[in-house]
Amino acid sequence: MVTTKVLMGNHAVSWGVMRARVQMISAYPITPQTQIVEELSEICASGRLDAKFIKVESEHSAMASVIGASAAGVRAFTATSAQGLALMHELLHWAGLGRLPVVLVDVNRAMAPGWSIWSDQTDALSQRDTGLMQWYCETNQEVLDGVILGYKVAERVRLPLMLVLDAFLLSHTYEPVEVPDEESVDAFLPPYRSEYKLDLAKPAAFGPLTSPEHYMELRYRQQLAFEEAVDVIIEEGKRFREAFGRDYGLIECYRCEGAEVAVLCAGSMTATARETVDQMREEGKPVGLIKLRVFRPFPTAILRAALVPLKKVAVLDRNISAGAEGIFAQEVKAAMCNVPSAPEIHPYILGLGGRDITPNTIRTALETTLESKTRNDIPIWLELKE
Amino acid sequence: MTETAVDLRAPELCGPGHLACQGCGATLAMRYALKALGERTIIALPACCWSVIAGPFPYCNLGVPVYHCAFETAAATASGIRAGLDMQGIEDVTVMAWAGDGGTFDIGLQALSAAAERNENILFVCYDNEAYMNTGIQRSSATPFSAWTTTTPESSPKADRKKDIDRIMAAHSIPYCATASVGYPEDLMRKFLKAKGIVGMRFIHVLAPCPAGWKMASDMTVEIARMAVESNVFPLYEVEDGVRYHITYHPKRPISVEQYLKVQGRFKHLTPEMVAQFTAEVHERWDRLQRDCASS
Ligand SMILES: Cc1ncc(C[n+]2csc(CCOP(=O)(O)OP(=O)(O)O)c2C)c(N)n1
Numbered sequence: 001m002v003t004t005k006v007l008m009g010n011h012a013v014s015w016g017v018m019r020a021r022v023q024m025i026s027a028y029p030i031t032p033q034t035q036i037v038e039e040l041s042e043i044c045a046s047g048r049l050d051a052k053f054i055k056v057e058s059e060h061s062a063m064a065s066v067i068g069a070s071a072a073g074v075r076a077f078t079a080t081s082a083q084g085l086a087l088m089h090e091l092l093h094w095a096g097l098g099r100l101p102v103v104l105v106d107v108n109r110a111m112a113p114g115w116s117i118w119s120d121q122t123d124a125l126s127q128r129d130t131g132l133m134q135w136y137c138e139t140n141q142e143v144l145d146g147v148i149l150g151y152k153v154a155e156r157v158r159l160p161l162m163l164v165l166d167a168f169l170l171s172h173t174y175e176p177v178e179v180p181d182e183e184s185v186d187a188f189l190p191p192y193r194s195e196y197k198l199d200l201a202k203p204a205a206f207g208p209l210t211s212p213e214h215y216m217e218l219r220y221r222q223q224l225a226f227e228e229a230v231d232v233i234i235e236e237g238k239r240f241r242e243a244f245g246r247d248y249g250l251i252e253c254y255r256c257e258g259a260e261v262a263v264l265c266a267g268s269m270t271a272t273a274r275e276t277v278d279q280m281r282e283e284g285k286p287v288g289l290i291k292l293r294v295f296r297p298f299p300t301a302i303l304r305a306a307l308v309p310l311k312k313v314a315v316l317d318r319n320i321s322a323g324a325e326g327i328f329a330q331e332v333k334a335a336m337c338n339v340p341s342a343p344e345i346h347p348y349i350l351g352l353g354g355r356d357i358t359p360n361t362i363r364t365a366l367e368t369t370l371e372s373k374t375r376n377d378i379p380i381w382l383e384l385k386e
Numbered sequence: 387m388t389e390t391a392v393d394l395r396a397p398e399l400c401g402p403g404h405l406a407c408q409g410c411g412a413t414l415a416m417r418y419a420l421k422a423l424g425e426r427t428i429i430a431l432p433a434c435c436w437s438v439i440a441g442p443f444p445y446c447n448l449g450v451p452v453y454h455c456a457f458e459t460a461a462a463t464a465s466g467i468r469a470g471l472d473m474q475g476i477e478d479v480t481v482m483a484w485a486g487d488g489g490t491f492d493i494g495l496q497a498l499s500a501a502a503e504r505n506e507n508i509l510f511v512c513y514d515n516e517a518y519m520n521t522g523i524q525r526s527s528a529t530p531f532s533a534w535t536t537t538t539p540e541s542s543p544k545a546d547r548k549k550d551i552d553r554i555m556a557a558h559s560i561p562y563c564a565t566a567s568v569g570y571p572e573d574l575m576r577k578f579l580k581a582k583g584i585v586g587m588r589f590i591h592v593l594a595p596c597p598a599g600w601k602m603a604s605d606m607t608v609e610i611a612r613m614a615v616e617s618n619v620f621p622l623y624e625v626e627d628g629v630r631y632h633i634t635y636h637p638k639r640p641i642s643v644e645q646y647l648k649v650q651g652r653f654k655h656l657t658p659e660m661v662a663q664f665t666a667e668v669h670e671r672w673d674r675l676q677r678d679c680a681s682s
């Protein structure tokens with residue numbers, strides 16, 4: 001049975017956590033993530049979820065205690081944004097290389113200074129190399145589904161997951177969301193059982209001093225797990241469709257048949273881009289959309305296959321690696337650089353710090369790319385004020 | 387005060403093959419602690435000498451599960467482990483955070499204070515060797531006034547007094563706080579046994595002399611640990627619920643503070659004025675402790 005509820009993105013997270021039967025939660029409030037914490041406190045207090053909620057003094061301790069609980073063998077969860085995520089940074093490596101399948105929701109928010117509570121992907125992307133999977137959400141439905149599917153994949157490959165949703169655009173926006181019943185989620189996502197945990201019957205040390213003789217192999221195995229995750233995401237995505245009717249791959253190609261130029265983006269702006277592509281298609285323009293849902297593991301092979309038929313790709317970055325360029329553009333260029341018939345990659349920077357991304361913004365990117373006579377390698381900043 | 391029987395011949399859970407220096411007080415501390423706690427113990431171990439002592443991957447000299455955690459997270463990691471066990475209905479296990487003075491007095495204090503405020507059902511142990519030994523003897527806020535360390539050289543020894551962590555912890559009104567010393571194993575084990583029987587946050591502060599950092603002979607560890615107590619530099623006491631103070635060992639023939647300082651190379655540069663200041667501080671703390679015991 002499925003109930004449709006009108007949920008804000010933050011509450012879609014809470015419902016996902018409840019349905020996933022998370023056993024331990026620890027989080028620290030930060031705008032715009034706060035309602036996740038509030039609603040989960042309520043859900044735990046009322047007994048709707050049998051979980052222990054540790055109300056810590058910082059994000060740092062939130063992640064540390066989630067790591068402890070996961071190591072002890074239970075399903076654990078935390079959520080944060082921007083400064084909170086940055087404060088967790090060291091612990092993200094501990095979870096990643098510790099191979100603990102925790103789920104962390106990051107509500108994408110711009111980094112200070114210039115206190116900004118609005119959307120921007122730089123917070124999540126600057127944690128790129130910590131060893132967490134990163135999935136970006138377009139809708140609140142994808143948020144709820146992402147938590148459930150996220151635990152399934154994370155626990156199979158023993159890698160933590162960062163599920164990313166945009167500040168306000170999803171976190172505070174109400175949308176109809178199908179909430180599956182407990183039984184069907186239980187059938188899809190059985191209770192967490194870990195072969196490797198703090199076990200009194202088998203005392204062992206986790207994460208001790210590791211000599212050059214062994215460390216590299218740990219990293220290599222982590223890399224293999226990320227590679228394996230690509231297939232597991234596809235496989236579990238199909239199972240998810242069988243169970244709930246919605247399919248999630250690593251990328252999604254929208255109206256790419258016969259397209260010459262596609263816009264490539266991630267997160268909530270994908271919905272706006274979809275609209276824009278529809279409009280431009282009606283005007284007869286050969287445009288399409290590629291949504292990057294999974295950023296880690298990076299879907300190199302899948303992306304190459306999707307991009308090769310195109311002439312040009314406009315990569316939209318709501319983030320920047322200062323001194324270089326947008327991070328998605330860098331990654332897409334890197335994936336395509338050895339492909340003989342690769343399309344031109346045209347990078348754009350837009351929407352930083354929550355600046356509106358409208359259909360016009362995306363149209364500008366697509367039209368500029370369509371009309372461009374040169375390989376435009378340096379990012380164009382869209383709607384930048386003088 | 388309930389007296390609990392301690393058994394120094396209890397099974398060894400701190401095995402041979404560890405990597406400590408000769409005469410390491412911290413290693414004695416773990417040995418006695420685990421004899422008292424027994425095998426139903428899980429340890430959260432942050433960065434410190436003990437992350438080396440326990441042995442490298444894939445070895446471990448401890449007979450209980452150990453989770454190596456980030457330097458500043460012993461209390462938070464232990465809280466999470468406790469939550470994980472509770473959710474699986476495993477209640478008869480002592481979750482022990484085992485940190486050095488750095489991981490307790492300094493970088494770990496925020497998480498420790500928060501865990502104390504939440505009255506987490508964990509035992510937090512600080513083995514105090516009065517400096518960051520793992521990184522090569524740098525000062526910590528547990529380093530005593532005037533001591534030499536590699537960041538407080540003899541020409542400019544530590545100007546500040548040692549942070550009074552025991553009072554800070556007692557001020558959280560947690561069920562149990564205690565000081566202990568590797569010079570008095572029965573007293574130490576009694577405190578661990580007692581702590582094991584208490585539900586809620588427990589804090590034990592063990593003075594653990596370090597031959598390398600204190601510049602002393604490696605066969606002097608127990609002797610110097612005893613001198614710290616006999617001179618009232620490190621009194622042995624307990625605080626229950628933040629208010630009931632109780633001295634567990636009264637020095638019978640107190641020695642002078644100077645005698646304690648003299649046997650350690652880290653104090654060899656002390657001027658008579660520094661010794662006087664050090665001594666005055668010891669007396670001040672001892673008097674205050676007496677008053678607290680009298681009024682509780
Ligand atoms: C975040 C962080 N900063 C610094 C370090 C380096 N570090 C490792 S152990 C240590 C000192 C530990 O001192 P203490 O807690 O007193 O234990 P001891 O080594 O004396 O046993 C330091 C500074 C670290 N591991 N993590």
Ligand code: SF4
Nearest residue numbers: 406407410435519596
């Ligand atoms: S440096 Fe000191 S505390 Fe560390 S192992 Fe050696 S004796 Fe023990």
